Amino acid sequence: MTTTFDKSYFLRLFLTLTWANFKMRYYGSILGYVWSLLKPLALFGVLYFVYSFVFKQTAPHYKLFLLLGIILWDFFTQATVAGMNGFIGNYQMIRKVYLPRIVLVMAAISGSFIGLFFNLIVFAIFAIFDGVDIHWRMLWFIPLLAALYLLVTGIGLVLSIIVVKVRDMLSVWDVFLQLGFWLTPIIYPMSMVPEKLRFLMFLNPIAGILTYSRYLLVGIGGLTKVGYCYVLGISLLVFLLGVAVFKWKEAEMVEDL
């Protein structure tokens, strides 16, 4: 006895919950948003200081290179954690209302995604001051953003299921994220990674998204068509996998909440 949900209901629910999540994340105010920006900006400030003045990094646009990396990584961190909590965090609702639960996880992630847009505006302001030329090439960043969203949603869906059974998954994921921060080319460019290891680096889809975003928006590094398609493809794959895992285990997890 599974009732299918009407598509327009699904969409309405998704939009309303996304908006509510966004609102709560940013405490419903402009100042709230400024606070949330503080964390990535502080990290950026420290790293920029260390790399420019201590390690004497002189690459052109290093500032933008670093900022974009941190903004995208910060989204990845926040959204996967938000997605992980999308299921257990709404346990009251799940146990009392019959609704498509996948929406709860997707809306949690989408709330963070709206935050990313604001952060990208901040990045754009930095970029203008730093004298980056506007170029048609930049439009290719949009599919990458979509890929990032799909990737994060796929991961978030799987995590949201795991965390029901394994409540300390949050701590485990924190360790992953910490390792990920250093194993992903965020503060260093892909070109600094030895040729032999680059293949391994690209197994991490975030690495590709970061590297190509930097090329498209800042003009540092390069891009291959195969690599670009690979990044989009793998993200879609992770998303589909996440949906499949969620659908498979959803009913069982509802009883375990």
Added chain:
Amino acid sequence: MQPAITVKNLSKTFRLPAERRGTLRERLMKVHRRNDKMPKRTLDNISFEIQQGEFFGIIGRNGSGKSTLLKILAGIYQPDKGSHIEIHGRIAPMLELGVGFNPELTGRENVYLSATILGLTRVEIDARYDEIIRFAELENFMELQVKHYSSGMAVRLAFAVAMQVDAPIMLLDEVLAVGDFVFQEKCFAYFEECKRKGKTLILVTHNPEAMMRFGDRALMIHESKVEIVGLPQEVLKVYQQAQKA
């Protein structure tokens, strides 16, 4: 006329581990010890029918399985294999008042959130918004966060929103357990209206008054099984005897 809900041989078994190992740490530390799952039958071979337009009460002691039954009807839990449930007409998705309310959001935002979960569109909510707040008597508090509401205010708002649902079948779990006398009277007035509109209402309650006044028929669950289905007075009699025993 076909029945609104037909339930045949409905069973529900939860598989509960002997010991809860909720964290990775616990799992790793006890990986060498077995953790058998014990089946627990919460509902055992339940069968009944609810006619369209009927006001159907479900009673039973705590832990007898009545809320599980309601959750299965709503689609929240999946029944065991071999169970047979047929439902004609849309069921309102909510079992309790105020679910989906978020204390951090304002009253106004919660109305939109909650009503959306219940299936209303934005246009519909816009049109009924004034009516909702008038009914809840919260005209001056809609921009206040719900966490600053008294529990009575929150319940009034939740009820005002829930009343807007226009599904032919309503499932209500212990709605009368919250709120004061005035609130109960409002609930009763709402039940009257539902009856007039010909809605099917299924109510889990401990409140004998509501059952006697509105119930067409009632079902008592005792230790996971159907004890009796019949007229409210008969069912209540059995229920009260069981209470004493």
